[in-house]
Amino acid sequence: MSVEPLLEVTHLSKSFRVHGQTLQAVRDVSFTLAAGETLGLVGESGSGKSTLGRSLLWLLPPETGDVRFAGERLRTLSKQALRSRRKDMQIVFQDPVSALNPRANVFRNIEEPLLVHRMGTARERRQEVARLLSQVGLQEAHGLAYPFELSGGQQQRVMIARALALQPKLVVCDEMLSALDMSVQTQMMALLQQLQQEHHLAYVFISHNLSAVGYLSSHIAVMYLGKIVEYAPTEQLVASPVHPYTATLFQSILHIPESKAARSALTTLPGEIPSPVKVPMGCAFHTRCPHVQDVCRTQEPPSIQVAQGHFVACHLAKGDFA
Amino acid sequence: MSTVTDAVAYASNRSWRRSRLRRGFGRFARGPLSIIGLIWIIVLVVVALFAPQLAPYPVAGDILVVNEAPSLAHWFGTNNVGQDMLTLCMYGVRYTLTIAAGATILSFCIGVFVGMMAGLQGGWLDQVLMRFTDFMYSFPSFVLAITVIEFTGQGIVSVIVMLGLTQWAGFARLSRGMTLTLRNSELVESGRAIGASRAFVIRHYVFPHVWSSISVYTAFFLVNIITQDGMLGLFYNVGPQPPNISFGSLLLLNTPDVLGFPWLLTMPVLVFVSILVSLIVVGEGLQTMLSPKGSVNL
Secondary structure, three states, rough: OOOOOEEEEEEEEEEEEOOEEEEEEEEEEEEEEEEOOOEEEEEOOOOOOHHHHHHHOOOOOOOEEEEEEEEEHHHHHHHHHHHHHHHHHEEEEOOHHOOOOOOOOOOHHHHHHHHHOOOOOOHHHHHHHHHHHHOOOOHHHHHHHHHHHHOOOHHHHHHHHHHHOOOOEEEEEOOOOOOHHHHHHHHHHHHHHHHHHOOOOOOEEEOHHHHHHHOOOOOEEEEEOOOOEEEEEEEHHHOOOOOOOHHHHOOOOOOOOOOOOOOOOOOOOOOOOOOOOOOOOOOOHHHHHHHOOHHHHHHHOOEEEOOEEEOOOOHHHHHHHH | HHHHHHHHHHHOOHHHHHHHHHHHHHHHOOHHHHHHHHHHHHHHHHHHHHHHHHHOOOOOOOOOOOOOOOOOOOOOOOOOOEEEEHHHHHHHHHHHHHHHHHHHHHHHHHHHHHHHHHHOHHHHHHHHOOOHHHHHOOOHHHHHHHHHHHOOOOHHHHHHHHHHHOOOOOHHHHHHHHHHHHHHHHHHHHHOOOOOHHHHHHHHHHHHHHHHHHHHHHHHHHHHHHHHHHHHHHHHOOOOOOOOHHHHHHHHHHHHHOOOOOOHHHHHHHHHHHEEEEEHHHHHHHHHHHHHOOOOOO
16 A cells, blocks of 8 residues: 555646636546556546546646656656656547547557657667557558548557557546447457556546446546545445435446336436536535535535545535444 | 568558558549649749740840741740740749749748747737738738839849738638647647647647648639739839849730730730639649548548
């Protein structure tokens, strides 16, 4: 336990100015991630998952809080130092079509990170790209194709190869499954697992696909309106979710019923996630919470530990577990 | 095994560039007009480069052959001081293309620089640069050009500089727009994510994107510059020193005699218009080549 974590996010907040108003995308988020482990980030659209992913990579520098990556505080790094640090932390985007360079073929797209960091001779880079292509399950001949000529799954493989080219320690996967169909999603997850074992990679796996997150992650953080409302090891969270939001979120996972009679009524949360421009007073979830009490409307619940490594920010949790 | 290594070797270095160019040219070549236009422009460029060597007669003219109709000896006829019209037209092409290329390159550089700066930096710099661009867009730059040429003299260089310095607003607007669409894109973000410097992102992601949309505009911009230069010669008698001659001055010079000797006007006008038409046609070919319908890899 005394081993220093690979990634340590402390009190990170990020907001945007939108039409003169402040949109609080990420509010005071802290967590740690050890090398070789996976943190699953789940939550509805607009909960700040992607912003958090980009902020912790310093692609969207947060206003307050800091990120300690492999012992270095990112806020203290110069532009130059940060650029060279990026070798160790990569991101796989949701939509490879817009994140890959459409004017360059696959070969060049994967070679680009190596070019940027002036690694190897042309010959070595060529061999490296060939190796990466086979590692992500593509043919070397695919290197000649342009991104738009590939299928969605192949494009995402190229995106992964590009992220792996610099041999990172951490990869943020931002909704990388959402554009793919089910069988390809499974292939991607198998690939991610295999790569994690081979390279001892740490993932921050952002997704609204709860089954996939449960399958890949060692820990899960549930986000609601920019805050982590519950954080726990995967088994713990799935077995005994404490926060009412987590509970409803897990109820929304559909299982194929065995018979027509076995179909249970679908439970949904009332209403929509409130606008991050006007975050509700007190607990942000109180507008939709089935167990709402007076204290929830006025006081923001602190994050408390309800079991070993299991943190919840909910007023009700106190009575049950503390 | 050998096919795999072949493929990788093929993908290396520049060969993928070539294959892409070939595909693009295939689309360009689909329109026969574009090809004809391109060939004609190449012919004109050769004429422009070697006008002194290719011209059949000296510019000075021969007083014994005044106002001759087109014949085998003088294809385009001669004018009232015995100058061979074909020779004059060749020098006209030489002068016109020099002006067009020079002023376009200058405008392109200024406009794309201003536009990309504004688009990338945003904020107050964007505001200042674009207001200045609007000013240049609406200012009667032609008047400014003429005034300055009066002071700097009528050399080729001053015409290039004046047209170049006053006509760049369109380039700036277009490239700013294209840059803005890219600035917050995932493409630029993925460039930053791999640790690319600002310069790398601009050179490899932003500029190629800007260029793909601006190349068509450039073809039409050439047309505009040539027309403007023609007007400078025709209406304001601003042009180069002999032996160079602009089409504008050529028309101005010959206009008094045109009733009796129509070839003095028709021949230069035909050449002049052929330059413009082929540029337009090539521009349209480029458009087909680069349009999303012709190709997905814009």
